[in-house]
Structures are given as C-alpha cells and as structure tokens.
Amino acid sequence: MEKEKSSLYGKLPLELLAGFYYEINKNIEKGILSDAMYHEIRLIEQTALKMGISLEYLHDKGSRIIEAEKH
Numbered sequence: 044m045e046k047e048k049s050s051l052y053g054k055l056p057l058e059l060l061a062g063f064y065y066e067i068n069k070n071i072e073k074g075i076l077s078d079a080m081y082h083e084i085r086l087i088e089q090t091a092l093k094m095g096i097s098l099e100y101l102h103d104k105g106s107r108i109i110e111a112e113k114h
Contacts, residue, residue, distance in 0.1 A: 052090040058108055060087060065105025 052060060064087045070076040071084070091101045 052087050053093070057094075057096070057104070060091065061101050061105035062108045063087065063105070064091070064101050065109055068102070 055063070064084070067076065067080050067084055067087075071078070071080055087101075088098055091098060
C-alpha cells in the first residue's frame with residue numbers, strides 16, 4: 044500500500060506536490076491535522092528525494108505557490 048501512495052505522489056506535478064507538502068506541514072504545526080499526517084509527509088519527502096528535489100526547495104516552492112494563490 045505504501046508503494047501505491049509513493050507512486051501516486053510521484054505522478055503529481057511538482058507544483059501540486061510542493062503545495063501539498065507546504066500545506067500539510069503548516070497545518071500540522073497549527074495542530075489542525077493529526078500526527079498521522081506525518082506519514083504522508085514522509086511519503087512526499089521520499090518522492091521528492093527520489094526526484095532529486097531538496098526538501099528546502101520543495102517547501103519554498105510550496106510556500107510561494109500558496110501565497111500567490113492568496114493574492
């Protein structure tokens with residue numbers, strides 16, 4: 044089952060993956076989402092690393108995408 048989720052994340056466009064990663068992290072920090080979402084974060088991180096994308100880049104890109112949508 045984890046392979047299915049991992050490959051699903053691998054099929055997402057980078058912008059969607061980055062935005063999803065950023066939003067999940069932000070909501071975990073706010074306490075909105077449960078700690079179970081850490082599992083999803085790990086799957087996204089594994090996918091990004093397999094794609095050669097740093098987590099810092101993924102987070103920064105996600106924050107820019109989310110902020111741009113607000114304006």
